[in-house]
Amino acid sequence: MPTVGTRLRETTRRLSEAGVASARHDAIVLIAHTLGLEPSYIRTAAARDDEWPPGADLDLLEARVTRRIDREPLQHITGKAYFRSIELQVGPGVFIPRPETEVVAGVAMAYAREALEMRGEVRVTDLCAGSGAIGIAVATEVPYAEVSMVEASEEALVYLRLNARFQPPEVRRRLRAVYADARNCLRQFDACADVVVTNPPYVPISAVPRDPEVALHDPPQALYGLGDDGLDVPRAILDEAQRLLRVGGVVVMEHGDDQGAALREYAESSEWWGDAHTLTDLTGRDRMLVATRVGV
Structure with a gap:
């Protein structure tokens, strides 16, 4: 033996x-x-x-x-993925959270803590929530944060609801899983959020990922952002975020390492966004757009 x-x-x-x-x-x-x-x-x-x-x-x-x-993803075989301090159930039909997104979540948490300190309460909306990685992590690490997690895929929604359900009671009661197409108006959330955080699909159709684990197993709707530059969906979600945020609220949006300038330009072209800037991940690559909701 x-x-x-x-x-x-x-x-x-x-x-x-x-x-x-x-x-x-x-x-x-x-x-x-x-x-x-x-x-x-x-x-x-x-x-x-x-x-x-x-x-x-x-x-x-x-x-x-x-x-x-x-080359089936390890997480599909074990049924588990780890994100910051939480364990998630994952499988076919839901995007497997990546380490670089942990940095995006951390930035969203920092803004959520600022809002909590200033206002005594904080509401966070996680768009394209997938497995719930970002939203659940925010609720876990930011006490009192009320987190709405919005997902358009029915397959992913199964894991989103499952992962929310298995959190400790003090976290679970502050989570809401919502099924909604990102192009539909989520009127019940208008001007409610202090922070909108999102890891939308942003890969251009022409840029098929090299790794079989991604190309063959991650759901296409969670990967490809449409348009020649992959930013049609992120731009639409940015438009959605301006409605969801209260004035002074912040959007934190993950993107590819070559998409920072284009998203900043789009945000700066709108009367609803100010202080648009790009932050990097732990490898120093451009990783997320941060912008503040302005106007009335």
Whole structure:
């Protein structure tokens, strides 16, 4: 019987040969998930070269490794994704949250805390909410924040509602999951939000992602922003955000690293936006538009 270390090295090799960049990490997660153990235990057991646990379901492990070799996302195989401090349920039909979006969420939280300090309450609207990653993280990390999460995909809405339901009661009661097409008027939210945060689809149709995990498994409606530059949907959502925000409220919108100037220009062309600027992610790439709602 092979040891844990042997099994880990062999699984890592197979994933690496299939082009999986995070081969060792994914091998640890798949083994841990199959054995019902924490990844940290697998790392320790592999370092000690412990014996492989008797009775472990090798067929189940092989099926999961094969799925990953076929470049199915790790999160679809485990059914879990992690975002900041929260665990989310994900699967086919919902966008898998990315690390760079954690920075976008953090910026939205900073503005939400400012509003809470100034007004004693704060309302945040998460447009294109998907799994609920941003909205749930905001409600988790900003006490008293009332968060509305708006999603147009019925498939994604299943995960959105599920993830909201499984939060602790003190967070869950401040979350609202709303089904609405982004092009429809959400009149009940007009001029209510202090912060609108969104990770909209923004990939141009011509820019098919290189990674099979993204190109083949993320829902197209969560990826492609339409138009030659991929910004038709983000521009429409920016128009929607100006209605949802109270005067002085802030929009925080994620975008591609080459789209900052175009979105700033669009915001600056409107009488409803002021102080439009671009912030970067942890790699120094342009990652989000921030603008303040002005006017009456």
